[in-house]
Amino acid sequence: MWNKVHLYFGCVLLALFLLTGLYMQNQFPALYQGDQVMRFMYRASHIYLLFAALVHLAWSHAAPLPSQKTLLYVAPNVGLMVASVLLVLAYWVEPANRMDERTYTQIALILLILASVFRVLLHLTKGKKGL
Numbered sequence: 001m002w003n004k005v006h007l008y009f010g011c012v013l014l015a016l017f018l019l020t021g022l023y024m025q026n027q028f029p030a031l032y033q034g035d036q037v038m039r040f041m042y043r044a045s046h047i048y049l050l051f052a053a054l055v056h057l058a059w060s061h062a063a064p065l066p067s068q069k070t071l072l073y074v075a076p077n078v079g080l081m082v083a084s085v086l087l088v089l090a091y092w093v094e095p096a097n098r099m100d101e102r103t104y105t106q107i108a109l110i111l112l113i114l115a116s117v118f119r120v121l122l123h124l125t126k127g128k129k130g131l
Helices: 002-026 028-032 037-060 071-093 103-124
Strands: none
Touching: 002 028, 002 037, 028 037, 028 103, 037 071, 037 103, 071 103
């Protein structure tokens, strides 16, 4: 089940990546008016969307975990989806409001990395007793 969810979520994020790329190509030069900091913030957020999409697509082709509905198995999947939604939000909110701290992006990337590490650990311990 989760593999299909990640496949669809990854495809949607990939489409968003392409749409934000078109937005930056067509609308962006007038928007940032030579402000390089804003330009780099949008570009970084744009690449983070691609990163999240690729992680989802990779997870969609990974060996499935046991279909247990315990928090241990659900948490990494939900964490990755929450991180992806935060990255989409960060693309539209942080550069436009000149948020130098990039709080949404920071939380999303930490969550994405933790979810990925947790998923790898679950795969490594999948066949062992106690999980």
